[in-house]
Amino acid sequence: MAVEPTFSKTVTLLCLQEMAQSIAQILSYTKAVSFPEFVSNTMLCDAVQRQFEILGEATSHVPFSIQKKFKDIPWSMMYSLRNHIAHEYFDVDYEILWEIIQHDLPNDLENLKQMQKQLPSL
Secondary structure: OOOOOOOHHHHHHHHHHHHHHHHHHHHHHHHHHHHHHHHOOOHHHHHHHHHHHHHHHHHOOOOOHHHOOOOOOOHHHHHHHHHHHOOOHHHHOHHHHHHHHHHHHHHHHHHHHHHHHHHHHH
16 A cells, blocks of 8 residues: 655645646636637647646645545546646647636636635645
């Protein structure tokens, strides 16, 4: 049985803040943009992909014991997306990214904010 190292609440809170900031950045970048505008703007696509990479990387620094307590956040999917963008960059499906931005990220951001409020009491 693997033993998870003790976690620092401070580091975990910083990771959660990074995650929330990345989501907020993505939502801000795409707020007044249509899908055709998004895919035709290389700089915007690059910026959004970078924030997804940061988001996914930050998830890997949140201890599994904490992730298990907050199942509303798609931890493994966020990390998997990060890996796909970082390693399969030539095969990024912008329609999937757009769907995540439009349908998942607003709820994920709200869930992260609620989690940040609860974490100090754990």
